[in-house]
Amino acid sequence: MNDFTNQRLINENALFRFLTSSRLRVYRHSIFIIFLGVVLYNSTTVIDNPIVIFAYFILLFYINMYVLVPKFLFRNKNISYCLSVIGILLVVAVCGYFFNPFNKNNGLNIPLFSFLTILLLAASSSIKLFQKGMKDRQLIYELEQSKTNAELEQLKNQINPHFLFNMLNNANVLTKKDPEKASQVLMKLSDLLRYQLYDSARDKVLLTSDIRFLEDFLNLEKVRRDSFDILISKEGNLSGVQIPPLLFISFVENAVKHNNDATNSSYVHLYFDVRNDVLFFKCINSKPVVGSVNSTGGLGLMNVKRRLALLFPETHQLIIEDGPENYCVTLTISL
Secondary structure (H helix, E strand, O other), rough: OOOHHHHHHHOOOOOHHHHOOOHHHHHHHHHHHHHHHHHHHHHOEEEEHHHHHHHHHHHHHHHHHHHHHHHHHOOEEEEEEHHHHHHHHHHHHHHHHHHOOOOOOOOOOOHHHHHHHHHHHHHHHHHHHHHHHHHHHHHHHHHHHHHHHHHHHHHHHHHHHHHHHHHHHHHHHHHHHHHHHHHHHHHHHHHHHHHHHHHHHHHOOOHHHHHHHHHHHHHHHHHHHOHHHHHHEEEEEEOOOOEEEOOOOOHHHHHHHHHHOOOOOOOOOOEEEEEEOOEEEEEEEEOOOOOOOOOOHHHHHHHHHHHHHHHHOOOOEEEEEEEOOEEEEEEEEEO
């Protein structure tokens, strides 16, 4: 069970919320004071001065919770805390000898009273340490979430200029060969940028929208290249499925970048399938017969691997196969 699951369970547990929430502090203290008052009220047969005992327990409880524990235990001064407790017990024993709030016929049971004092100190210390532990975990969780979100935004910002550079380079080539096609490319490019600037700014987008974005991207590449075949297969129930934006573009960019063959036809085939809350994605591209190919994918592929590790730390599987004739990426995500 990871930290995120633990944090979610803590947030959903009513008892944890009641013990740690600052908004419920008044209710917690009210319940404790009423409970202690009821117990002492029902013990008047053995206590001559329940009000004195009540004041003693309340004073001891809150001094320990708001003075001794923060001053000593929170600062790892355990010996000083133990000495403080021993000092309290000695004061109680001396005061009890001269002033016995219990039934004078029975006398003051010093061991029992000391036990009750230690029990009350242990209870207040445990509550305070528990609250601090939960607050520390909450702070660590929020810091990790903030760091993760900042890193994801940084990775997305690295992907966008890389993609824009490739597409502008394509348009620049076409302006010299075919101005009309170049105009079509720029129009398509404006649609792609609109998707990146607006839709991809969200945390989640529709899978169908992201697939349409990939279709436009590949169609632009097909305009620039004559012998280029594309295939996008969609199976299963894709409607309504939401994913992080721009999750597949780095794989497709890598496929397009490294399959350009001047002598033979090339292809990029994409497969999408959603079944039983599992998203299956496969990208297969041809490799040039002649020439050196860098199949690492550069910055874009490294970024998407990092994004997957941040977004789906335990629910994704990425397999990359670099064969002699093709390059295949298979990604499985549990939704």
